[in-house]
Amino acid sequence: MSNTMKKQQYRDDITLIAQHGFHPLYLSYYAVFRELNEDEIIKLLNNGFAHNLKEANYNRESLRFLQPQISELAHEIFDQKTTLNAAFESYHQALDASNKKTSIQQTIGFDGLLGDWLNSDRDADDLMAIKTSGEELLETYPDNFWVQFELAWVNFHLLNDPKKAAEIFTNVADQAIQEDSPLAAVAMRYLAMTYYILGDQHSALVTIQGAISLDTSDTDQSQYELARYHAVSDDYDDSIKILKTLIKKSPLFYTQTQADPLYTDIEEVNGLLERFHTAKLEELKEECRENWIDKSLLQEPLPDGFDITTLFNEVYDKSEPLLTHQPYPLLRKKENISNKIQKNIRNNARSCAQGLSLSNELEMTQIIKKWKTLRKLGARLIYIAAIMALATIFLFIGSEVFDLREHFRLGHLSWKELVPFMIGSVVITGGIGIYLMQFRTPKTKALIDRKAALADLIEKL
Structure with missing residues (x-):
């Protein structure tokens, strides 16, 4: 033929x-x-x-x-x-x-x-x-x-x-x-x-x-x-x-x-079809949500900034316009579609966690940089306090040897008035310097803990 x-x-x-x-x-x-x-x-x-x-x-x-x-x-x-x-x-x-x-x-x-x-x-x-x-x-x-x-x-x-x-x-x-x-x-x-x-x-x-x-x-x-x-x-x-x-x-x-x-x-029939399609989309969304939470081991406490509900909604909302135009028979294969969406969510979650980890790392770097700056300032203050202390000692010894107590003046301050001032300055400057040398913000520890939690989360995802 x-x-x-x-x-x-x-x-x-x-x-x-x-x-x-x-x-x-x-x-x-x-x-x-x-x-x-x-x-x-x-x-x-x-x-x-x-x-x-x-x-x-x-x-x-x-x-x-x-x-x-x-x-x-x-x-x-x-x-x-x-x-x-x-x-x-x-x-x-x-x-x-x-x-x-x-x-x-x-x-x-x-x-x-x-x-x-x-x-x-x-x-x-x-x-x-x-x-x-x-x-x-x-x-x-x-x-x-x-x-x-x-x-x-x-x-x-x-x-x-x-x-x-x-x-x-x-x-x-x-x-x-x-x-x-x-x-x-x-x-x-x-x-x-x-x-x-x-x-x-x-x-x-x-x-x-x-x-x-x-x-x-x-x-x-x-x-x-x-x-x-x-x-x-x-x-x-x-x-x-x-x-x-x-x-x-x-x-x-x-x-x-x-x-x-x-x-x-026939509007009644078209409405029936539309309701079935919408219900199937909602059913699919709920199944994706349940499987995502169950399978990703995210029942334990999560790092700050990692919101699984927001993350899921963002990814699913991007998928929904595509699903809405899919034929109803395809939506019946919920497991296949759910797995694909969950894969997208996992990839997005991993990217989100990696982004948070990078942000966390940058924040830690900035804090450490500030911390080092404070330590340097503290060291300098201690150095200044030491010089001031040595100056006070030398001045005291010199005044005793040369009997300058009555004659030595610094501006309108006499020796008797100057010594307590210098001793106080040494104590305050040295104290601030020592404090700055030992200073560690509580946020640094929180960021270190968060870094470990994010690393563990990325490994699970």
């Missing part, structure tokens, strides 16, 4: 599942026709979700975080496909037992024609020939509800004739219910969609409720589908109630709802 044809088929696949609002449950019978395996169903699911996300102008990156849920959904669809195949074979075994081999051969032949067409270049003339073949077969075997269903499927998906499809799907559902066939739920699901397209919202809601009651699997996707029909019936309360439960269970439903064209302009 040429590249052009491959691209065309890809677009057709998207159109088949998305033209009326993509919903995964409609893939089950498509998987029967195409004989798809689980990997192919996963690819088609990703294509369908990506199509809706693109149409709604959302980033398709969120799908990368939803692959486990998409794989699980693909497995459910594959199981539904297997159930339908088994029912198809069982039905024809019953025909074989009643000697209706011609009906079996023609039915299987029609099924094969449709499957081959879907897997080929999908020529329009061939499609009309398949439709004609189905109508002729239905006239011959009007009770064969499998052929009826496939003909209705052609009218619904390929010929875009919901009115004709609704007429046939109604007959299929009635007969399949009588036969207790799993095809009944599938037919009613399609019938509900045709009612929706035709504008009969009440019948659509009633029919989908009937389809879900017949569907023994009753999956979460069925509940999501029910929420959609409540919404199209303007019953937003019931719709939001279902969506709220589903989004809590799986992030896949958040993305489905976010990208669903049905909900684009």
Whole structure:
């Protein structure tokens, strides 16, 4: 097949599942026709979700975080496909037992024609020939509800004739219910969609409720589908109630709802999504905070200036604008994001502690420098006091030897008045000098202790 044809088929696949609002449950019978395996169903699911996300102008990156849920959904669809195949074979075994081999051969032949067409270049003339073949077969075997269903499927998906499809799907559902066939739920699901397209919202809601009651699997996707029909019936309360439960269970439903064209302009639903996203951000922040405090061994007293609450808020506030624009499925991976944020906090905390340590070192250097200056001043004062003391002694001895007591004067001071003054000056100057030599500020000890605490903290971080 040429590249052009491959691209065309890809677009057709998207159109088949998305033209009326993509919903995964409609893939089950498509998987029967195409004989798809689980990997192919996963690819088609990703294509369908990506199509809706693109149409709604959302980033398709969120799908990368939803692959486990998409794989699980693909497995459910594959199981539904297997159930339908088994029912198809069982039905024809019953025909074989009643000697209706011609009906079996023609039915299987029609099924094969449709499957081959879907897997080929999908020529329009061939499609009309398949439709004609189905109508002729239905006239011959009007009770064969499998052929009826496939003909209705052609009218619904390929010929875009919901009115004709609704007429046939109604007959299929009635007969399949009588036969207790799993095809009944599938037919009613399609019938509900045709009612929706035709504008009969009440019948659509009633029919989908009937389809879900017949569907023994009753999956979460069925509940999501029910929420959609409540919404199209303007019953937003019931719709939001279902969506709220589903989004809590799986992030896949958040993305489905976010990208669903049905909900684009419904404020109640958009508000629900916003609240979930905001709550997840708060939950993530609290988890980051708890893990940061627990894992970093910061329960003990911390150095002055190192406030873990302020530090955490500063780092998280820088991260929050980025997280706000991340898809909700990513936020569900709280542990991974929490670890990344904690790593940023640790790096920032280490930088903060190193900065405090450097600041502490500079402060210590300045204090020590001042301390050395004071010691020098003290030494000089002691030196001056010693000189003054020696001068006093020499003056005293000289005055005794030369009898200068009465004659020696310093300005208006006599010797008797000068000696006490000089002795006092020596004592005061020497005392101040000795005090300055022994001076050590209490802050120096605090800074030394803080330096040790910061060094220990940096090692832990």
